[in-house]
Amino acid sequence: MMTELPLDQVRTLLAVVDEGTFDAAAAALHVTPSAVSQRVKALEQRTGRVLLVRTKPVRATESGEVVLRFARQLARLERDALAELGLPGEGEVTRVSVAVNADSLATWFLSALTRVPRRERLSFELRREDETRTAELLREGAVMAAVTSSAEAVAGCSVRPLGRMRYLAAASPEFVSRYLWGPLADGLAEAPVMTFDRSDDIQDGFLRKLGRGGASRLRHAVPTSEGFVESVALGLGWGMVPEVQAGELLRAGGLISLAPDQPIDVPLYWQQWKLDSPALAAVASAVAEAASESLR
DSSP, X not given: OOOOOOHHHHHHXXXXXXXXXXXXXXXXXXXXXXXXXXXXXXXXHHHTSOOEEOSSSOEEOHHHHHHHHHHHHHHHHHHHHHHHHTOSSGGGSEEEEEEEOHHHHHHTHHHHHTTSOGGGOEEEEEEEOOTTTHHHHHHHTSOSEEEESOOSOOTTEEXXXXXXXXXXXXXXXXXXXXXXXXXXXXXXXXSOEEESSTTOOHHHHHXXXXXXXXXXXXXXXXXXXXXXXXXXXXXXXXXXXXXXXXXXXXHHTSOEESOTTOOEEEEEEEEEEOOOOHHHHHHHHHHHHHHHHHOO
C-alpha cells in the first residue's frame, strides 16, 4: 500500500521548523498548539520516522529534511501556479532563495540577477556560504538553488557547469620582501597566511601543489571576500585571491603574483530543484549567461 503525505501535515511541519516552536507555528497557522502537535505526530507515524528534534528552536532530523524539501517545493509550485493564474496573494511576488559562495557574490553573481526579466517580479534571498557547503543547504531544503563546487547532483536537483573561478597566490610587495626572500614553498609555509574561515583549505592546497605540507600556524581569518583581498594587499598575510579581483591590484603594483604559472581553478556548478518553475528557469538562465562571461 502506497504511503501518502497529507498536505496539511506537511505544511504544519514546515511551519514548525520555520517558526521555531510549536506555539509559534500554531499562531502562524491559526490553529491550536495541540493541533500542530497532533499533525506532526501523525506525520511521524505515517512515515515511521522521527522528523523533528524537540529543541528550542526545533530542528529537523535527516528524515525531516527530506519532508521539508518536499514541502518547500510544493509551496514553490503553488506560488508559481497562482502567479500564472493572475490570482492575488503570495503568488504576486515570488521569493527565490539561493546559496552563493562569497567570491562569486563579490564578483559576478549580483550582475546575473540584474539580467532576470523584471516581469518575473522576483524577491531574492541570498545565503552566503562556502562553495563546498552550499549543496548542504540544498539538501536541507533551505534554498531552491546554489552555486556549488560539487558536480554530483543533490537528490531531487539538476546540475549544470558554470565555469572555473581562478585563484592566484598573491602578497603585497612589502610582505614578499619580508618573508619570501628564499625558496617560495619554504617561505610560504612559515609566513602568515590569510584564510576566509576555519574551513578554508585553498591556501593549504596551493602549498601541497608546491610539494609542501600545510601553511603556517599563524593564520588570519577574514570572512568577507572584499576584506580578504584588502588584507592581502595590506600585507597581513599571503593568500589565494580570485583572479578577477586581483587584476587591477596586480597591474598597479599593490599585489605580486607569487606563482603566475600555478593557479588553482575551482569549478563551479549551478544546482537547483527539479521543478517546472518559470521563476527558477529565469534565474538559471541569467546565472549561466553571466557566468559564461566572467568565469573561465
